[in-house]
Amino acid sequence: MAGKLSVFENTYDEYIAQIARVDFRSLEEKLMVRTEGAGVIIPLFRISYEVSKRGIVDPSGKKPSFDICVILCKYLLLCPDVYPTQNDWVSFRDLKDAGPLTTYFSHDVERAIAQGFSGRLDDLKEASKALAGYPPDIELPYELAIQFDSLPRIPILMLYNDADDEFPATCSVLFERRAERYLDPECLAMVGALLFTTLKKLGPI
Numbered sequence: 001m002a003g004k005l006s007v008f009e010n011t012y013d014e015y016i017a018q019i020a021r022v023d024f025r026s027l028e029e030k031l032m033v034r035t036e037g038a039g040v041i042i043p044l045f046r047i048s049y050e051v052s053k054r055g056i057v058d059p060s061g062k063k064p065s066f067d068i069c070v071i072l073c074k075y076l077l078l079c080p081d082v083y084p085t086q087n088d089w090v091s092f093r094d095l096k097d098a099g100p101l102t103t104y105f106s107h108d109v110e111r112a113i114a115q116g117f118s119g120r121l122d123d124l125k126e127a128s129k130a131l132a133g134y135p136p137d138i139e140l141p142y143e144l145a146i147q148f149d150s151l152p153r154i155p156i157l158m159l160y161n162d163a164d165d166e167f168p169a170t171c172s173v174l175f176e177r178r179a180e181r182y183l184d185p186e187c188l189a190m191v192g193a194l195l196f197t198t199l200k201k202l203g204p205i
Helices: 002-019 024-031 066-077 099-116 121-130 185-202
Strands: 034-036 039-044 047-052 055-057 089-091 144-151 154-161 170-176
Touching (some): 002 055, 002 066, 039 066, 099 170, 099 185, 121 144, 144 185
Antiparallel strands (some): 089 170, 154 170
């Protein structure tokens, strides 16, 4: 375990060293983030984190989990030079280089939400509302179609049908195609997993 923690810490330190060279003000409009003092504030699923050369902290001043740290760092470091416009909704498997992670995403995100909230549509609605979910601007034939702002430039669309007498519950989690310009597949998979774990906390499974 100590070796694993050491790897995580080394990776974290490397990201922070790269972050220290970033001009945060140049990213404010591109990423819809806010500079504050020597750092930048990034909202991730309604929680605002501060990122600076000193490290990453949550609103209580504590370092968040490793996956959150990686997502926030990559969001800053991979910022595209030109604002991408491909806003069509696609499945995770349709994103660039997502292939090796499609089984993980299907099982640990989409199936996990479907099974965890099977027969509990109202609980999922309440958890989604608590996570600041809102109706998408298109009508879709699902019992629950709800959009979340995971990061400012990376919305997520969750489509859910509850179980009935013939079929099990199903869930699809979609990204705008331009999400692949802001984060790599590993980070987008972590964003999906974070959606599940956060909904799980808000609507205990």
